[in-house]
Amino acid sequence: MERARVPSDLTLRVKSLESLLVEKGLVDPAALDALIDTMEHKVGPRNGARVVARAWMDPAYKQRLLENAPAAIAELGYTSGQGEQTLVVENSAKVHNLVVCTLCSCYPWPVLGLPPVWYKSAPYRSRAVIDPRGILREFGTQLPEDVEVRVWDSTAELRYLVLPERPVGTETMNEEQLASLITRDAMVGVAKVTWPSSRGNA
Amino acid sequence: MNGAHDLGGRRDMGPLEYEKHEPVFHAPWEARIYALTRAMRAWGKWNLDADRHALERLPPADYLRMSYYERWFHRLARQVVEHGLVSKEEFDSGMAAPGSTKATPAMTLATFPHWLSRGIPSSEDPNVRPRFKVRQRVRARNVNPSGHTRLPRYARGKTGVIVRDHGVYLFPDSNAHAQGEKRQHVYSVRFAATELWGDDASRRDSVHLDLWDDYLERV
Numbered sequence: 001m002e003r004a005r006v007p008s009d010l011t012l013r014v015k016s017l018e019s020l021l022v023e024k025g026l027v028d029p030a031a032l033d034a035l036i037d038t039m040e041h042k043v044g045p046r047n048g049a050r051v052v053a054r055a056w057m058d059p060a061y062k063q064r065l066l067e068n069a070p071a072a073i074a075e076l077g078y079t080s081g082q083g084e085q086t087l088v089v090e091n092s093a094k095v096h097n098l099v100v101c102t103l104c105s106c107y108p109w110p111v112l113g114l115p116p117v118w119y120k121s122a123p124y125r126s127r128a129v130i131d132p133r134g135i136l137r138e139f140g141t142q143l144p145e146d147v148e149v150r151v152w153d154s155t156a157e158l159r160y161l162v163l164p165e166r167p168v169g170t171e172t173m174n175e176e177q178l179a180s181l182i183t184r185d186a187m188v189g190v191a192k193v194t195w196p197s198s199r200g201n202a
Numbered sequence: 203m204n205g206a207h208d209l210g211g212r213r214d215m216g217p218l219e220y221e222k223h224e225p226v227f228h229a230p231w232e233a234r235i236y237a238l239t240r241a242m243r244a245w246g247k248w249n250l251d252a253d254r255h256a257l258e259r260l261p262p263a264d265y266l267r268m269s270y271y272e273r274w275f276h277r278l279a280r281q282v283v284e285h286g287l288v289s290k291e292e293f294d295s296g297m298a299a300p301g302s303t304k305a306t307p308a309m310t311l312a313t314f315p316h317w318l319s320r321g322i323p324s325s326e327d328p329n330v331r332p333r334f335k336v337r338q339r340v341r342a343r344n345v346n347p348s349g350h351t352r353l354p355r356y357a358r359g360k361t362g363v364i365v366r367d368h369g370v371y372l373f374p375d376s377n378a379h380a381q382g383e384k385r386q387h388v389y390s391v392r393f394a395a396t397e398l399w400g401d402d403a404s405r406r407d408s409v410h411l412d413l414w415d416d417y418l419e420r421v
Contacts, residue, residue, distance in 0.1 A: 014231040016296035025305035032237035102210030126212035156412030
């Protein structure tokens with residue numbers, strides 16, 4: 001029998017691999033669908049934004065978040081793998097935190113979902129540690145010289161979430177309104193939360 | 203392994219490419235290879251460290267050229283064949299060998315929540331003693347293993363200060379190669395930017411790395 005050619009196109013190659021693994025009883029397609037649904041709809045930066053907004057509103061919650069992030073995050077109902085060892089690092093007028101994984105793509109899934117392409121890309125992974133201020137400028141974030149930049153290279157099993165500064169002018173907002181201002185980029189540390197907001201960095 | 207994946211400190215990788223309103227997956231095949239990878243890891247034939255190392259073993263030109271999930275496809279293809287879950291002939295043909303037995307999936311829809319909530323093994327085991335203390339100055343060892351490691355090249359030989367003890371974790375350098383868990387403490391170590399990159403770096407700035415006991419030595 002002539003051996004079937006492996007299709008070069010990835011759509012076909014992945015389809016071919018999946019149908020083989022299903023045929024051999026190695027994977028359950030319904031479990032695959034559930035996994036994808038979770039990553040597309042159940043986790044994501046909206047979760048992290050709720051955590052940050054709560055911390056801005058409630059000093060006691062913020063304290064718990066900084067001391068034991070997994071427990072504080074679970075209070076809002078967000079749990080799933082790759083988050084058990086999450087640490088929250090707080091920005092201030094004097095300190096700006098930036099998160100990267102130079103060796104692969106480690107990222108706090110329960111609160112931010114799967115990472116964007118730029119976070120996993122060679123340009124970000126290579127330069128975030130050697131030139132964080134240059135990376136921040138590329139994201140439109142200018143930091144004064146007297147601000148300390150702390151880069152967290154998350155190459156072990158700890159995952160980092162940045163607690164951004166609450167912008168001035170938001171004092172009368174409720175938690176919901178605050179959460180709508182908080183971007184993924186601010187929680188990775190490449191941007192600040194702004195108000196009036198320059199939205200679009202989903 | 204001193205590989206193409208160990209990118210920290212390079213400056214030749216080009217500008218960032220930012221996509222506004224980026225979708226979680228850019229094509230259905232990305233979502234499928236993501237889910238297949240997690241579902242196949244549930245068989246326990248290889249662990250997360252071994253899976254990370256399998257990416258690092260891609261030829262460097264391929265590693266840098268391929269998209270993220272394209273790497274995942276080639277990794278899973280390699281893992282299932284190397285671990286005997288699929289034969290080379292089956293992979294090439296896309297069909298199960300005639301007469302081969304049908305397994306029951308390790309991850310089913312019913313057991314999927316269990317797999318989703320499974321964390322990365324860590325503990326506060328008091329029997330595993332830390333070799334270092336918070337505020338102690340340490341040097342990242344100058345080691346160049348041929349296998350998996352989570353000690354980036356840019357930190358080797360550099361001196362920093364321990365700012366936190368994270369507790370006990372499996373040692374990736376051995377765990378990736380089925381050579382034992384070698385559980386040991388992991389610490390957050392602060393390296394001054396000037397220590398890592400020289401006098402051109404900002405005196406205020408720093409990089410924090412989470413490093414295992416075996417990566418560190420006394421100063």
